[in-house]
Amino acid sequence: MDLRIFTEPQQGADYDTLLAVARATEDLGFDAFFRSDHYLPMGDADGLPGPTDAWITLAGLARETSRIRLGTLMTAGTFRLPGPLAIQVAQVDAMSGGRVEFGLGAGWFEEEHTAYGIPFPAAKFGRLEEQLAIVTGLWGTPAGETFSFAGEHYTLTDSPALPKPAQSRVPVLVGGMGPVRTPRLAAQYADEFNIPFASAEDSARQIERVRDATVEHGRKADDLVYSNALVACVGRDDAEVARRARAIGREVTELKENGLAGSPAEVVDRIGRYQEAGASRMYLQILDLSDLDHLELISDQVQSRLV
Template sequence: MDLRIFTEPQQGASYDTLLTVAKATEDLGFDAFFRSDHYLKMGDVDGLPGPTDAWITLAGIARETRRIRLGTLMTAATFRLPGVLAIQVAQVDQMSGGRVELGLGAGWYEEEHRAYGIPFPAEKFARLEEQLAIVTGLWGTPVGETFSYEGTYYQLADSPALPRPAQGQVPVLIGGHGKTRTPRLAGQYADEFNMPFASAEDSERQFGRVRAAAEAAGRKGDDLVYSNALVVCVGKDDAEVARRAGAIGRQVDELKENGLAGSPAEVVDKIGRFAQAGSSRIYLQILDLDDLDHLELISSQVQAQLG
């Protein structure tokens, strides 16, 4: 089971804080550092010092790390034009030496669009589908050839399809709970399907839908990586679990029900249930980015038991 660190900087984190967490992620042996792509806080937090842009952040971290994978869960298709996004991600991939992954979603948080003057179209899912076709099409165009696309929302004419990512084709992540359209898009375009904040039982059902969609698209179900994103709250004892839950404004019982919470043994056991459901990778949502001891405990007491 791969464990990846997943942060939510819109809740309040500077670039320096994110870099510190990313370096700890690398030093402690985790597989990757991912971040959300949001411009507005959620819930009862001050969100200070304010939002950081996902791909600018990852560009900086790419130059300060050497091993870990870097990516987004999820970049909103509403935030960037697909040609520009392909250039940005390819450049960060070059800056990292080929360690970038792109999680791409339709976008859902209308308030942040209003707050920063970003259009929030009704046909978000249809736009996402065209963005996926364009981004993967640009990256898949041989050097020296051009890429054109005539869609309902986006049109590209004779693009040189440059720059190319260092790794050729950046892995694409698609995720979500939708029972029909989401599996179809994942089956066609995704290298990884991520099921966010769901039970092992619901994850297993959704993984099955994605496998079926991949096979309908002429692929093998095992062509995709299947993963989960879950909030994590681990402590050496009950008091430490309660302290960490309180620091992020959550209740221990709720975290144990809906996330990965409790002692290292409890968390390892629950991770095993997701593995049985077909997951091979978990994005650990870290909500207190100042608690680096939490990362160390997960590394030494949870990750070490997973092999």
């Protein structure tokens, strides 16, 4: 089971804080550093000192780390046009020496759009499908050839389809719990399917849907990596778990029901249930980015017990 660190900077984190977490992620042996793509905090967080842009952040981290994979859960499709987005991601991939992974979602948080003057279209899923076709099409066009696309939402004519990423194929992540269209989209475009904040039982059902859709599309079901994202709150004892829960404004009982909370042994056991459901990768949502001891504990007493 791969463990990856997943951050939510819109809740309140500047670049230096994210850099410290990314360096700890690398030093402690985790597989990757991922971040959300939001411009407005959620819940009671004040979001200070203000939002950071996902791909500008990852560009900086690409030059200040050397091993970990870097990516988004998920880039908001409403924030960027697909052509410039393909350029941005390809550039960050080159800056990192080929360590980028590209998660793309439809976008859903309407308030952040109105707050920053970003259009919030009604037909987001149709746009997402075209965005995936365009971004992967631009990257996959052989050098010296051009790429054109005529869709309902986007049109590209004779694009030189440059620059190319450093990797021959940037891993593409698709995710969600939609029962029909989402599995079909993953089967067509994804290298990884991610299930956010769901139970092991619901995850098993969704993984089965995606596996079936992948086979129907003419691929092997195991061509995709299946992953989950869950909030993490781990402590050496009950008092430490409670302290970490308070720091992120959550209740221990709720965290144990919906996330990865409790002692290292409890968390290892719960991760095992997701592994039995078909997942081989876990994104640990870390909400208190000042608590690097939390990452050290997870590395030492959770990651070390997983196979």
